[in-house]
Structures are given as C-alpha cells and as structure tokens.
Amino acid sequence: MTDKSKHLTLIGAGLVGSLLAIVLARHGYKIKLLEKRPDMRKLIVDRGRSINLAISTRGIKALDIIGLKDTILAKAIAMYGRAIHNMGGNVTFQPYGINNNYYINSISRSALNIDLLNECSKYNDIEILFGQNVVEVDFDNSKIITDNKDQYSFNTLIGCDGSASVIRSFYKFKPGFKQSIDELDYGYKEFTIRPNPDGSFKMAENALHIWPRGNFMLIALPNLEASFTVTLFLPYIGDISFAKLKTKPDIEAFFKTYFKDTIDLIDDYADNFLNSPTGHMVTVKSDPWSIGDKALLIGDAAHGIIPFYGQGMNCGFEDVSVLDSLLGSNNDTLSNLDLTSLFAEFFAKRKPNCDAISDMAYENFIEMRDKVGDTKFLFFKKIEAVLEHKFKGEYFSRYTLVSFSNLPYNFAKLMGEVNYEILNELAQNISDHNEIDFDLASELIKSKTKPLINKYASELKDLINDDPYKQNK
Ligand SMILES: Cc1cc2nc3c(=O)[nH]c(=O)nc-3n(C[C@H](O)[C@H](O)[C@H](O)COP(=O)(O)OP(=O)(O)OC[C@H]3O[C@@H](n4cnc5c(N)ncnc54)[C@H](O)[C@@H]3O)c2cc1C
Known part of the structure; x- marks a missing residue:
C-alpha cells in the first residue's frame, strides 16, 4: 500500500515551487507539481514580473542545497x-561593501527557472503538470479543481503560487485566518539597453544603475548577453505619473528632462x-x-514584498532552506513525521x-527613490563605509547583514536601527567624514x-574574514 503521507501536491512551478519540489524530493517525498503556464522550456511564456533579478547570499545558500550554486x-x-x-x-x-568580495548577482529569471525545472526533471519522484490552472480548493474533501475541470485529490497541499495565490484565497474560509494585500501606488515598465555593435556593454556592467529622481526612478541591471534590463518605477497618479504620460511627445x-x-541608449523607449504592460507591486x-497538515503557503504566496531590497526571491528561497533544515533535523521517519507541528514551527521561525x-x-524603496541623492543620507553612508572598514568585524551595515549574511532579517532590521543611532550621534557637529571622532x-x-552581535559571532566569522559567499561554500 502506498504511504499517503509521503505525497505532497505543490501549486506553482515558479522560482520557489520548483526549488521546493527538489528539496522535498531529496527528503523522500513524492511530488505532484501543478503549474498554470505552459512549460517555459518549450514555449516562451509571458514575461512574468521582471526579466532579471538580483540573487544574493540567502538565495545562493538555498541553491547550494540542491547543488546548483555554481551553475x-x-x-x-x-x-x-x-x-x-x-x-x-x-x-x-x-x-x-568594503571590497569587491561584496556583490550581488544579476541573473535572468527565466534562465534560473528553467535550470530549476530541468533539475526537477532529474527526479523520478517529481511529476510536473503544466497548463493546470487551479481555480478551486476544497480543504474539507482534500480536492483541487482546475479551470479545465480537472480534479486532483491531495494529502498535503503547498501553495507556491505567488502573491496573487489562489490557494491563499481559499484560506479565508478558515476561522482565524488574517491577510492583508496592499498594492503600492506605483507601477513599473521595463525597457532594454542593447549591447554595442561590437557586443560590449553600453554602461559599466558590474553595477546596479540607478537614476533617482525624487518620487520616481529608473534602475538597470546587466544581462549576460551585454544588454541591460531597465525598469522605470513611477506613481500611477500625480504631477509626474503614468496618468500624465499618455502620448509619445x-x-x-x-x-x-529626467x-x-x-535616451540614446534605450531602444524605442x-x-x-x-505598448508594454504596466507591472504592479x-x-x-x-x-x-x-492549515494543520493539510496545507502550507510559502514564498510570495505567504509573504509577497515589494522588490526594492532585491530580496523577494531570496526570502522565498530562504523559506525553502529553513524547511529543509527542519525536515533534516527531525528524527522521525517520514510516515511518522508530524507535519502539523513542523509547519507551525516553520511559521514561527519565518513570520x-x-x-x-x-x-x-x-x-x-524610499531610500533608492529619493535618498540616494540626498546630502544627509550620503553623508551617513560615507560615515558608515568608514566604520565598516575601520571597525571590521564589529560594525556591520544593515545592507551587509541583509544581502551578505544568513542572519535573521529581524536581527538585520534591529541592527539598522542601532546603526542609525550611532551614525546620527557621530554626524553631530561634523561636516566631513574625515572628522569622525573614532x-x-x-x-x-x-x-x-557588540552586545547584539555577540550572539551571532560564529555566523559572522566569514563576514569578518571578508568572504561573504564563503558561508555558502
Ligand atoms: C519588478 C520586480 C523585481 C524583482 N526583483 C527581485 C530581485 O532582484 N531579487 C529578488 O530576490 N526578488 C525580486 N523580486 C521578487 C521575486 O520576483 C519574487 O519574490 C519571486 O518571484 C517569488 O517566487 P514565487 O515562486 O513565490 O512566486 P512566483 O514567481 O510568482 O511564481 C508563482 C508560480 O505559480 C504559478 N501559478 C500562479 N497561480 C497559479 C494557479 N492558480 N495554478 C497553478 N499555478 C499557478 C505561476 O504561473 C508561477 O509560475 C522582484 C519582483 C518584481 C515584481
């Protein structure tokens, strides 16, 4: 007889769903992975949310679990x-960071997703069904229905179906469930800067380019084929907004103006x-x-965030790392594993x-939009850079902790608040970073x-040794 507790049904073969399928298969589960879109390895599917994204330490750690980091x-x-x-x-x-060991990585969203799907295909225990758009979930009868009326029974359902999750939408029938969905009053459009005729980049390639303009901005991330994907973030309404830009002139x-x-770099801007769609955030x-051991939400389906720290996918991948370590640290055999408690522990750790x-x-978002050009902000950043050099191993910027460490995000947030107090005090009565009172x-x-970082001394070792990516090696 088949042991039903080993069967998991995952909805959404995006970045998080396809990575999770592999990690769960490695723990011995049999996975059915349903995806509404066609197979992106055979057909170019709609462009999705962004053409490229930045992956940093947390995301790379998760890829390392399945052996895909170097690829x-x-x-x-x-x-x-x-x-x-x-x-x-x-x-x-x-x-x-303090030197070139501190970098984030621009990667094509579709190339990453395709590599993850190809990896899924190597596992006999992962079955992927494309073109399966789940429209209804019946938790009481453990059944899902797709828009073409296909029905699937499930034992445990995992919603990896992104920020507009259909699985989450059926949670609302469960007493006590709370959710908030806040749309940012900004949209975005994507453009391309193509390579020079000789195949070289038109701007410095090893940087994230930003044109901060008060309450709107343009950013550009490099692509492997020497192009850049450029994104304009703009309010929907207001003096300078999508509402005001209706004609070519x-x-x-x-x-x-801005x-x-x-204008000579972006084709047909x-x-x-x-003619291009406006993205929403x-x-x-x-x-x-x-819901007990019946269902779990993960990635954007559980916690969609706006993209301005470059951490949405990194955070979803970290969910998968945490689930992997919870499964790994559990001594029970799979059939005895209490998924209800495991899911509750996962939530307590991640939320x-x-x-x-x-x-x-x-x-x-506020920082990139209007502070990267602000004098006080730039002065604080200068002082911070001096402190990170001078007090290496003792002072860590919030950006470093978020992007180059695997320490809890809420610790990075707390450190950011403490750092601000320190910078504020040091900036009093000086106008140049050479005047810092050391x-x-x-x-x-x-x-x-010090009292705060002592707790994480061993995890911070690789940062202190100047090698943030070593912690994933
Ligand atoms: C403009 C922009 C830039 C970003 N840049 C970065 C960045 O630089 N770094 C970073 O870490 N993050 C970034 N993000 C965030 C990142 O894109 C998301 O956090 C990440 O895609 C979440 O992955 P996911 O698998 O949870 O959801 P998704 O990527 O949304 O995948 C969900 C999958 O589920 C499928 N699906 C949906 N509904 C159904 C259904 N009913 N039935 C079956 N299948 C379904 C979808 O087709 C899709 O394949 C950015 C986001 C935006 C909008």
Missing part, C-alpha cells in the same frame, strides 16, 4: 555597488512605454500559513523575519552593537 553563479553578473546617475549625467559609484519630454543620458501578509524584510523593502565611535559600537 547559476556562472550565468550571473556580479554587481559590486550602485552607479548613481544624477540629472546632469554624472555617475558616482556607491560600493555595497509626453514620454519623450519626460525622458529628455533621464537625458538614457516611447513606443515601448506605450503588492505587499502580502498572511497569518497563519498552514517575524518575513515581516522584517517586508518593512525594510519599503524603507529601501574614540566616540569605538565607545558607541562597544556599548550598542
């Missing part, structure tokens, strides 16, 4: 910092603006994520951290930072 990193471009383009066309570089005037240095919070990165993503800095770090 994926070989297809990525290292970005060592932000290249800030001002209105006059001058570019300044803000490094992410409107758009041309807008780009000429992004003059890009005005036509592209008019939401923050999703939900509680709880599981505070996913809430923390959600808040930080919003703060980073005795005071040392005292502040000793009294405020």
